[in-house]
Amino acid sequence: MKEGFRQSMSWLHTWGGLLLGWVLFFVFLTGTVGYVEAELDRWMRPEKPLVAAEVAQADALALGVAYLERTMPQAKRWLVGPPGGREQPELRYFAEAPAKPDGARGKRINGYLDRQTGEKAEYRDTGGGRLLYRMHYQLHYLPRIAGEWIVGFCTMVMFAALVTGVIIHARIFKDFFTFRPGAGHRNWLDAHNLLGVLSLPFHLMITYSGLMFLCYVYMAPVIAAEYGWSKKEGRVFVEEMFLGGADTVPGPAGVAAPLTPLAPLLAEVQHRWGPESIRFVDIRNPGDANAVIIVRNARHMPSRDEGRLVFNGVTGGLIDDGGARANPAPQVLSATLLGLHEGLFAGPVLRWLYFLAGLMGTAMIGSGLILWTKKRRARLEGRFGFALVERLNLATVCGLPVGTAAYLWANRLLPVDLGSRAAWEADALFLAWAAMAVHAGLRPAARAWVEQCGIAAAAFGLIPLVNALTTDRHLGASLAAGQWDLAAVDLTCLVFGLGFLAVAWRIHRRDRGAVADREMPSTTIQEAAE
Amino acid sequence: MIVLAFFLSFAAWTAMAFAMNRHRRDMGWVRVTPAQRTVLRTAGGCLLAASLWACAGHWGWSVGTVAWFGVMTISALALVLALAFRPRARPLPD
Amino acid sequence: MSVTSRTQAAASPLEIIQRTVAAAVGGYGFAWAASVLLARILPLTRYEATQWAVLASFLFYLLAILWAFRVRPLTRMWGDILAPAAACAALAWWAGPT
Numbered sequence A: 001m002k003e004g005f006r007q008s009m010s011w012l013h014t015w016g017g018l019l020l021g022w023v024l025f026f027v028f029l030t031g032t033v034g035y036v037e038a039e040l041d042r043w044m045r046p047e048k049p050l051v052a053a054e055v056a057q058a059d060a061l062a063l064g065v066a067y068l069e070r071t072m073p074q075a076k077r078w079l080v081g082p083p084g085g086r087e088q089p090e091l092r093y094f095a096e097a098p099a100k101p102d103g104a105r106g107k108r109i110n111g112y113l114d115r116q117t118g119e120k121a122e123y124r125d126t127g128g129g130r131l132l133y134r135m136h137y138q139l140h141y142l143p144r145i146a147g148e149w150i151v152g153f154c155t156m157v158m159f160a161a162l163v164t165g166v167i168i169h170a171r172i173f174k175d176f177f178t179f180r181p182g183a184g185h186r187n188w189l190d191a192h193n194l195l196g197v198l199s200l201p202f203h204l205m206i207t208y209s210g211l212m213f214l215c216y217v218y219m220a221p222v223i224a225a226e227y228g229w230s231k232k233e234g235r236v237f238v239e240e241m242f243l244g245g246a247d248t249v250p251g252p253a254g255v256a257a258p259l260t261p262l263a264p265l266l267a268e269v270q271h272r273w274g275p276e277s278i279r280f281v282d283i284r285n286p287g288d289a290n291a292v293i294i295v296r297n298a299r300h301m302p303s304r305d306e307g308r309l310v311f312n313g314v315t316g317g318l319i320d321d322g323g324a325r326a327n328p329a330p331q332v333l334s335a336t337l338l339g340l341h342e343g344l345f346a347g348p349v350l351r352w353l354y355f356l357a358g359l360m361g362t363a364m365i366g367s368g369l370i371l372w373t374k375k376r377r378a379r380l381e382g383r384f385g386f387a388l389v390e391r392l393n394l395a396t397v398c399g400l401p402v403g404t405a406a407y408l409w410a411n412r413l414l415p416v417d418l419g420s421r422a423a424w425e426a427d428a429l430f431l432a433w434a435a436m437a438v439h440a441g442l443r444p445a446a447r448a449w450v451e452q453c454g455i456a457a458a459a460f461g462l463i464p465l466v467n468a469l470t471t472d473r474h475l476g477a478s479l480a481a482g483q484w485d486l487a488a489v490d491l492t493c494l495v496f497g498l499g500f501l502a503v504a505w506r507i508h509r510r511d512r513g514a515v516a517d518r519e520m521p522s523t524t525i526q527e528a529a530e
Numbered sequence B: 001m002i003v004l005a006f007f008l009s010f011a012a013w014t015a016m017a018f019a020m021n022r023h024r025r026d027m028g029w030v031r032v033t034p035a036q037r038t039v040l041r042t043a044g045g046c047l048l049a050a051s052l053w054a055c056a057g058h059w060g061w062s063v064g065t066v067a068w069f070g071v072m073t074i075s076a077l078a079l080v081l082a083l084a085f086r087p088r089a090r091p092l093p094d
Numbered sequence C: 001m002s003v004t005s006r007t008q009a010a011a012s013p014l015e016i017i018q019r020t021v022a023a024a025v026g027g028y029g030f031a032w033a034a035s036v037l038l039a040r041i042l043p044l045t046r047y048e049a050t051q052w053a054v055l056a057s058f059l060f061y062l063l064a065i066l067w068a069f070r071v072r073p074l075t076r077m078w079g080d081i082l083a084p085a086a087a088c089a090a091l092a093w094w095a096g097p098t
Helices: A002-035 A037-043 A057-071 A128-138 A144-168 A186-197 A200-213 A220-227 A231-242 A262-273 A329-342 A348-380 A384-397 A399-413 A421-442 A445-461 A463-470 A475-480 A484-511 A525-529 B002-017 B021-027 B034-059 B061-085 C013-041 C046-068 C074-095
Strands: A077-081 A091-096 A108-113 A278-284 A292-297 A308-312 A318-320
Touching: A002 A037, A002 A128, A002 A144, A002 A348, A002 A384, A002 A399, A002 C046, A037 A128, A037 A484, A057 A077, A057 A091, A057 A108, A057 A262, A057 A278, A128 A144, A128 A421, A144 A200, A144 C046, A186 A200, A186 A348, A200 A329, A200 A348, A200 B061, A200 C046, A220 A231, A220 C013, A220 C046, A231 C046, A262 A278, A262 A292, A262 A308, A329 C046, A348 A384, A348 B061, A384 A399, A384 A421, A384 A445, A399 A421, A399 A445, A399 A463, A399 A484, A421 A445, A445 A463, A445 A484, A463 A475, A463 A484, A475 A484, B002 B034, B002 B061, B034 B061, C013 C046, C013 C074, C046 C074
Parallel strands: none
Antiparallel strands: A077 A091, A077 A278, A091 A108, A278 A292, A292 A308, A308 A318
C-alpha cells in the first residue's frame, strides 16, 4: 500500500507542480526580487544623492511633519518615516485626508522629502522594487482581489507539492548530498531534489507563512462561523485581535487642539529604544482633540508586533508601551510567521542567505518544470501537449528573468518626464516576457534554449553598462563611495549575466556534440531512485 | 563568528556525508563500519549544534536560529558542489 | 493525462476531475468544518481559539487534498472527505458558538 500511496502522491506532485509551476515560478521570482525592494528602489531612483547626508532622525521627522502641516493640515492621518537603515533609506511621508461626506476614503498622498530641506524630492516616477514585490502577491493587470486569490490558490498547491515532494523522495537522507552532473535527466532530478531538500525549512516556512498573509480572507468562513457573517460582526474579530495592542484609534472629536511638540516625545522614544531606531511616526487625527501618536521601531525581531509606543497627541503622555500587553500565543505565532516571511529583521549577511534561499526555491520550481520534459521526451516528443509544455518552460524559466532585466533597462532608458512612467516600466517587463514567449514558440526547441540563455546573459550582463551610459550612479561611482547596496544591484546582474552565459555555452557545446549527452529513456521516479 | 558558524556546519555535513558509503566510494575509501558511522554522525550532530551556538553568539538566539538554517543550507550546498565537481582520479561510478 | 503506474489502470479524466473537485472544494469544506470544531473545543477566549483555528485550517486543507488523491475507489474517496467534514460540522453545531 505504501507504494500505491507514494505513486498517487507522485501524480499529485507532478501534475500540481506542472500546471501551476509557471505561475509559481513568477511568484517565487518576484518574491525573491521583491525581497530586495529597498536596494532596487534606490537603484531605480538615480536622482537620489549618492551618499546620503547624515541627518538625525528627530530633525528629519520634524521636517516631515512640517511639510505635512503645510500640505495637508486637515488630515485623518499623517505618517512620516525618517531615514534609518536599509529598510527605510529615505525620508518618506504619507497622509490621508478625512473621509468624504459620502463616506468615500479621503485623498491619499505619499512621496519622498529631501532630508535636509524638507522639500519634496523629485525622483523619476518608477514603481521601483516595491512594484515587483506587489506583483508577488497581486500579480499584475488583474484586479487586486483576483490576483490575491489566484496566488493564494497556487500557494496551497505549492504547499501540497512540497509535502508530496518529501513523501515521494524515497531516499531523502541517502541522497542528501548527491549530485551527479552529467548526461540524461538524473542531474536535473538531483538538482530539483537538492534545491528542495537543502532549504526545505525555508520553503515550508515561506509557503505556509505566505498563506497567513491573507488567511482572514481565505478562511473568512471560519471567522464567520464564530463571530457572525455580517461585515460588522467580522470587524469584532479584528478589534479583539488588536485589543491587547489597541490599534483601534478613536475617530476625530471635531474639537481643534494643537498637536503636542514632537521633540520631547521623540527624546522619550530614543531614551527607551536607543538613538536612530524609529521606523515611522504615525499621527492620527492631527490637530484634533483625539490626536494619537504611534511610534514603531526598526525591526530587530522576527515577530511583526514588537516595538510600539502610543502617545496622546495633545498632551504627549504615554498611553501604551506594549509592556503590559501579553500577546496571546496564536497571535505571536502568526506575527512571527509573517515576520519570518518578510525577512525584514535580517541584517546584511542574513539578507543574502534569504535571497539565496529564494533563488533556490525559484530554481527548484524551474528545474521541476524542466525535469518533467526531460523524463518524458522519448515517450511524448512530437505531441502537441509536450511541445506546449516545453515552450512554456522556456518562456518562463528564461523569459521571465529577461522581463525582470527589461524592467531595469526601461527604468534607465525611458524618458524621465514620460507620463505614467512607472506603468510603462511594468509594461516593459511583460512585453519583453511576451517577446521571449513568441521567440520560444517560433524557434526550434534546442536552438531556442541557447538563444534565450544568450539573450538573458546580455540582458543582465549589460545592465551595469546601461547604467553607466545613462546615469552617474554606475559601478565606478558606487564602489568608490563605498555604497555597497547600490553596487550590489549592478554586481548581482553581472553575476546573473555570466551565469546565463555559462549555461548558454554549455548547451551550445552539448548540441554540437562536444560533450556526449545520451538522453536517458524516461523512467518513473521509482526507477530513478533505484 | 559567522564564518565560524559556516565552517562548523560545513564540517558537520562533511562528517555526515562520509558516514555514507556512496560518498566514501567516490573518494576511494573502504566501506564505513557501524562504529565509524555512529561516531561520524554524532560528531556531525555536535558540530551542527556548535554551529547554532556560533550563530546565536553573533545574532542572538531568536534571529540566530533563523540564520542557522541559512548557514546549514549554504554549507550543505558548498559540500554538494565540492563533492560533485572535485577533480577526481577515477571516473564517477554510474 | 493519466495516472500511470505498473500496479493500477490509468485514471480517466472523469476520475481526475472528481478527485480535483473533492480536493479543492470538499477539502475546503472539511478544513472549514474541522477548524470551526477546533475553535469551539479549545478552552480559550473566542479570539484565541479562532486564531488557532485559522492557523490550523490550512493544515486540515492540506490533509484533505492529499487524502483525495490516495489510491482508493472513488466512492470511498468521496466518503473519506465528506464524512469527516459532516461529522465535524455536526459536532461543531452541537457544541455551539464559543
